[in-house]
Amino acid sequence: MNKERIVEQFRSVETSDLFARADQVRKQYCGEAVHLRGIIEFSNYCGQNCLYCGLRQGNEKVARYRMTFDEIVLNARRAVELGIPTIVLQSGEDLFYHVDDFCRMIHEIKKFNIAITLSIGERPKEDYRKLKEAGADRYLLRFETSDEKLYARLRPGHLFSERLQCLHWLKELGYQVGSGIMVGLPGQTPESIADDILLFRSLELDMIGIGPFLPHPNTPLAGDKDVKIETVLKVIALTRIITCDAHIPATTAVGTLDAQGRQKALACGANIIMPNITPMQYRKFYEIYPDKICLSEDASTCRKCVEKMILAAGRKIGIGFGHTLKK
Ligand code: SAH
Ligand code: SF4
Numbered sequence: 001m002n003k004e005r006i007v008e009q010f011r012s013v014e015t016s017d018l019f020a021r022a023d024q025v026r027k028q029y030c031g032e033a034v035h036l037r038g039i040i041e042f043s044n045y046c047g048q049n050c051l052y053c054g055l056r057q058g059n060e061k062v063a064r065y066r067m068t069f070d071e072i073v074l075n076a077r078r079a080v081e082l083g084i085p086t087i088v089l090q091s092g093e094d095l096f097y098h099v100d101d102f103c104r105m106i107h108e109i110k111k112f113n114i115a116i117t118l119s120i121g122e123r124p125k126e127d128y129r130k131l132k133e134a135g136a137d138r139y140l141l142r143f144e145t146s147d148e149k150l151y152a153r154l155r156p157g158h159l160f161s162e163r164l165q166c167l168h169w170l171k172e173l174g175y176q177v178g179s180g181i182m183v184g185l186p187g188q189t190p191e192s193i194a195d196d197i198l199l200f201r202s203l204e205l206d207m208i209g210i211g212p213f214l215p216h217p218n219t220p221l222a223g224d225k226d227v228k229i230e231t232v233l234k235v236i237a238l239t240r241i242i243t244c245d246a247h248i249p250a251t252t253a254v255g256t257l258d259a260q261g262r263q264k265a266l267a268c269g270a271n272i273i274m275p276n277i278t279p280m281q282y283r284k285f286y287e288i289y290p291d292k293i294c295l296s297e298d299a300s301t302c303r304k305c306v307e308k309m310i311l312a313a314g315r316k317i318g319i320g321f322g323h324t325l326k327k
Pocket of ligand 1: 215253
């Protein structure tokens with residue numbers, strides 16, 4: 001599909017054919033398995049000031065927390081006990097944790113025979129190298145938007161080319177690499193979304209996270225309009241059709257925008273769910289966007305809830321680590 005055709009499909013109000021085709025491609029390339037990735041949001045400190053995010057340094061209204069490495073290791077073990085074979089360790093860009101300590105923690109966690117995804121933002125190549133050698137398997141770093149001007153406006157002091165450089169380093173170092181975008185950013189156009197999808201393909205990403213932009217009241221983008229769920233689903237469906245075998249999560253943000261959002265995403269291309277296994281006492285402070293779902297369910301409840309959702313959709317829980325499907 002070329003750019004013009006993607007834009008045309010994206011603008012179309014008729015979605016049933018597109019969604020059915022995406023579901024077919026998902027079946028063919030990914031099968032019926034939905035893989036689980038347990039996310040541990042271990043620190044909400046952030047040195048960055050992304051205009052869209054509730055964790056931005058400039059938001060003084062959020063209470064900040066950091067989990068200790070012992071706490072993180074304990075919760076990783078809990079994931080194994082719950083039958084979750086991959087954990088995602090996510091945080092703001094928090095330089096408090098030294099990379100060497102991080103490596104020691106990864107060593108400990110790998111003893112549980114679990115896959116580790118890191119999502120801790122932009123770091124020097126040397127840090128990425130050390131973390132990979134310590135045993136990290138995957139890395140998530142969304143490029144957010146491929147519109148360079150919009151990117152520079154939304155992430156003050158940063159360039160799109162620097163984000164891309166990080167993604168290239170991660171690939172070169174042998175990580176399974178995930179990236180992605182927010183849909184509904186102010187100033188984003190159908191053309192730039194088409195460019196995003198084409199970039200997903202040319203980067204040969206192992207995982208692609210697509211979620212709605214949800215305006216946070218304590219950020220400069222407060223009061224912006226919520227995007228429609230169908231718009232996000234169209235981007236998921238087009239991404240499935242165009243990238244074929246990338247892992248695509250039904251994100252928590254999609255579930256926050258629409259109570260049935262994750263189920264709808266599973267039906268038009270998604271094949272991953274990320275139950276939240278952050279300890280209860282920290283969850284409400286990891287407020288990247290407002291009204292996030294699953295704040296009052298513990299890890300085991302979240303695990304059971306997603307299992308029910310997957311089975312009700314006629315799918316099965318993925319067995320094993322759910323590594324990349326790329327050859
Ligand atoms: N600090 C790391 C990881 C945490 S942020 C990083 O920035 O990469 C994880 C993701 O949350 C971001 O990539 C962004 O796509 C998403 N996000 C941030 N603010 C959001 C908002 N208001 N609505 C929806 N998603 C948001
Ligand atoms: Fe920090 Fe990530 Fe939020 Fe940007 S998106 S402010 S880097 S947590």
